[in-house]
Amino acid sequence: LPAVTIVLTKLHAGGKFGGSGYRVAGGLHGVGISVVNALSEWLEVEVTRDKKIFFQRFEKGDAVSGLKIIGKSSRTGTKITFKPDPEIFEETNYDFDTITHRLREIAFLNAGVKIILRDEREENKEISYKYNGGISEFVSYLNKNKDVLFSKPICFKGKKEDIEVEAALQYNDGYLENILSFANNINTEEGGTHLVGFKAVITRVINDYARNNLLSNGKKPSLKEGENNLSGNDVREGLTAVISVKLLNPQFEGQTKTKLGNSEVRGVVSYIVGEGLNNFLNENPSVSKRILAKSISALNAREAAKKARNLIRQKNGMLGLGALPGKLADCSEKDPLFREIFLVEGDSAGGSAKQGRDRRFQAILPLKGKILNVEKARLHKILDNNEIKSMVTALGINIGEDLDIEKLRYYKVIIMTDADVDGAHIKTLLLTFFFRYMKPLIERGNIYIAQPPLxxxxxxxxxxxxxxxxxxxxxxxxxxxxxxxxxYKGLGEMNPEQLWETTMNPENRVLKRIELEDNIEAENMFTILMGSKVEPRKDFIYKHGLEVKDLDI
Missing domain, CATH: 3.30.1390 (Ribosomal Protein L30; Chain: A,)
Structure with missing residues (x-):
């Protein structure tokens, strides 16, 4: 059989095996293209080599023609055309935006490679990506709507023990970290050994520099002996970074490939990034000073907020004093899978919701006013906010790196606000909080928006x-x-029976589940809409203002 036929019809025949095809691959078992073929109504392959164009067609995974020559060409390459089998898939239409997000990511990770996406379902719909700056340009893209501490990202690149490491980082004046990690071009959303090594070495190198170098006045070191070290959170405040590794035999935890498990990668990342960052800090004192000032400012805020932060690490591992919030009306169901909580705008609507709910499985937590905009606040300010504390205590999973999704007390978290501009603002503030500090709830599909009638x-x-x-x-x-x-101007205008019948009754209600299709674009949108910079927000309004259907003035 021709090699192309074997690759398309036999499992474990991928080019990653043997080392003669290519050295680095994201696949684990060499089955990708043969699985695509098996799940397609039809698939056609064209291979151009030796100045000839070879063609073969498959249907339902089986070859229906032999490999034949259909033309001549001086080019080289392979083209695959396939149609998903509608007998297997309910949905066979591809979403243009979903594909563009992934292709843009791949283009950033492979500097200089040009990728063109053309949608022939619509006339003249085409987009191309090419980033000569690679992941350095990726970091700049992530920070494009933020005020950065220095103009160009710091970059590191090296190879050790057959592991290639590439990293880029840049600080902004915000309070949140945004670190993306990749292994063989796969987005490892849950991190892994490469991310652990990156975080650890950043913390160590900046601490060493802070203790060994003088401030600009030449008198005192940035951190004196006996003072607390800068924590990982301190040195990562406002940090945007991309870490990409390429290795021969990646070991992922689970088939989703969201976490890298190779233990040897941590040390290699630590060596390459550590050496590069140490050299950069010593050779660029003006930039180093800004990084240290940012980190020490975070340290001072952390020390001042010890009382608030200690609430997180109490015996029960939750915010608050251990007991559930007094204004929470809990439900009697014990299994979290069948429990749901409504986060309700205002005490008035909260009272109606408490009366109208099904007490067996529906809990109600009224929220007073608008919660804090966490996009503009440090953690200690967030922990001081009573509404946020009540929310986190009720959900039971903690926030940030301390979050434990297995302790979630309610499978559905339903935001219920008025159908006006204030209600929309409260929804946006809550979604900002969930995205920044409880992202797994969004990723797992636990967050919903109630749809009260208008x-x-x-x-x-x-x-x-x-x-x-x-x-x-x-x-x-x-x-x-x-x-x-x-x-209706607000939820409070409905009596408990009406609120139940229209908005809370599972038999009648309409819920919108919040889904995260593109983490990078979501990050950018929250930065534009909720961040401290005004100009990007004004530009967004000017660009999209005419698209608004209902304007509340």
Whole structure:
């Protein structure tokens, strides 16, 4: 059989085995293209080599033609065309945006490679990516709407023990860290040994530099003997970084490949990044001074906030004093899988929700006013916010690096706010908090948005609840006479029975689940909308203002 036929029809025939095809691969078992073929209604392959174009067609995974020559060409390469089998997949349409996100990522990770995506379903829809700066340009892209402490990212690159390491980092004036890690071009969202090594060496090198070097006045070291070390959180405050490793035999934890397990990678990353960062700090004192000032500022804030931070590490491992918040109306169901909690805007609506709920499985936590915008706040300020403390205590999983998703007390976390601009603002503040400090809840699909009705139409002694202007318009076309129309301004205008029937009853309600399709774009959007810089927000409003359908003035 021709090699191309074997690769497309036999499992474990991938080019990663034997070392003659390519040295680095993201695949584990050499089955990728043969699985694609098996799951396709049809697949066609064209291989251009030796000045000839070879062609073969497959259907349902089996060859329906032999390998034949169909033309001549001086180029080289392989083209695969396939159609997913609709008998296997319910959805066979590809989302353009989802593909662009991944291709952009690959282009950043492979400097100089040009990738073109063309959507022939729509006329003239094409996008191309090429980044000669590689991951350095990636970091600049991630920081594009932030005020950075120095103009160009710091870059490190090296190879040791057949492991290639590439890293880039840059600080901004914010309080959040954003570190992306990759292994053989695969986004390791859960980190792994390469990320552990990167974080550890950054902390060690900056601490060593802080103790061994004088401040600009030449009198005192940045950290004196006897003073506490800068913690990992201190040195990573405002840090944006990308760490990419390439190795021969990656070991991932689980089939999803979201966490790298090779123990030898940690030491290699530590050596290459440590040597590079140490040299950079010594050769660039002006930049080093800014990094140290940022880290020491974080240390001082941490020391001042010890009382608040200690709340996290109490015996129960949660925020607060151990007991559930007094204003939480909990449910009787014991299994978290069947429990849900409503985060309700305001005490008035919270009271109605408590009365209207099903006490067996629905818990209610009223939130007073707007919570803190965590995009602009340090951790100690966040921990001082009563509404956030109540929320985290009720959910039971802690925040940030201390988060333990297995302790989640409710499978559904439902945000329920008024259908006005204030309600939208509160939703955005809550989503910002969940994205920054409880991201696994979003990644696992635990966060939902309730959809209370916007209108009530009374006609012939019956109430009809409608959720938008289009539904109202359609309903009015059906009705003869003069119905009574009420536009709800807030949840508090509904009595407990109405709130249950329209918004809380699983039989009738509409919930929107929050999903994270593109972490990088979500990061960028939260920075634009909730960050401290005004200009990106103004630009966004100017660009998209005319797209608004309902404007609340």
């Amino acid at each position: 209108y009530k139409v009374e006609y012939n002694k019956k109430n009809h609840y409608l959720f938008d202007d289009q539904e109202l318009e359609d309903k009015l076309k059906e009705i003869e006479g003069n119905p009574r129309i009420q536009r």
